[in-house]
Amino acid sequence: MHTLNQDPRDDNDYDIDVALLFQRNALPEDPRAARQRVADALGKRCTNFTQEPSARTNAVTVWYAEGYHVDFAVFRSYSDDFGREKIEHASTDWKERNPQEINDWFRKAVATKSPSLGLLTKVPEGQLRRIVRFLKWSTRSRPSWSLPGGLIVSSLVVECYRPSFERDDVALYDRVVALRNCLALDSTIRRCTIPLIDPSSRPTPKSQTK
Known part of the structure; x- marks a missing residue:
């Protein structure tokens, strides 16, 4: 979207969202297990965390020592019986959603x-x-x-x-x-194309994770 700003408070508390798209057969059928597999892989391959990667409800969250955190949303792709591409998000269930x-x-x-x-x-x-x-x-x-x-x-x-x-x-x-x-x-916030993230599933602020 190209709307990222430098943190106005200069504490590097950035919230970066990344979509990870896999072939369906590369992930477990259980969406929770799929998120956990990604969390485990990040924990093995990446460093400089303030805590271990966490498989949360809608994404795998990684907190870095520099202050920012990254939410990795996990998706899978496959073709249905009619040859149409389907993309699903690993949330509480596999939910059809295209990150693009x-x-x-x-x-x-x-x-x-x-x-x-x-x-x-x-x-x-x-x-x-x-x-x-x-x-x-x-x-x-x-x-x-x-x-x-x-x-x-x-x-x-x-x-x-x-x-x-x-x-x-x-x-x-x-x-x-x-x-x-x-x-x-009207204080209702209408969704644009995809359901908005449940505020209760958002990462804990950095000040509470040190």
């Missing part, structure tokens, strides 16, 4: 909602992506704040985005106002 869909959804939103280049456009292309990046940075700028993660922020920005053909700061302000108004009427 979220990137395709966001790229399409950036392309269709951002101001198009033209005589009246004074901002570079891709304004929506920059607004998402600004807001994601802001949500992590205060240690005392407990705000939604990046995917939720991205979904809300896309839903409430108001373009400005002249200035990014105007688009940012208008988006914040629109977001406030939207959430005042």
Whole structure:
């Protein structure tokens, strides 16, 4: 999605998501066992952890000594009886889900909602992506704040985005106002293309894992 920021608090507490796609016959049929196999492999091949890789509900999480952590979501691919490719995510069960869909959804939103280049456009292309990046940075700028993660922020920005053909700061302000108004009427966060991660399954903050 290209919306990653440097940590505004300078403590390297990055949350990086990686999709691992395997052939179906390369993983156990039990999704929990599949996640555990990946966790065991990471534990054997990688170093510099603050704790051993953990096979969590939706991903295998690795905490690094530098401060950041990586969530490895495990997927399997196979062809069904009609020759169609199926991709499933190892969650509580094997759930059909294509990890590429979220990137395709966001790229399409950036392309269709951002101001198009033209005589009246004074901002570079891709304004929506920059607004998402600004807001994601802001949500992590205060240690005392407990705000939604990046995917939720991205979904809300896309839903409430108001373009400005002249200035990014105007688009940012208008988006914040629109977001406030939207959430005042309805605080439901609609999914974009895939179910959002259950907040209860998110990794423990770094400060609690040392």
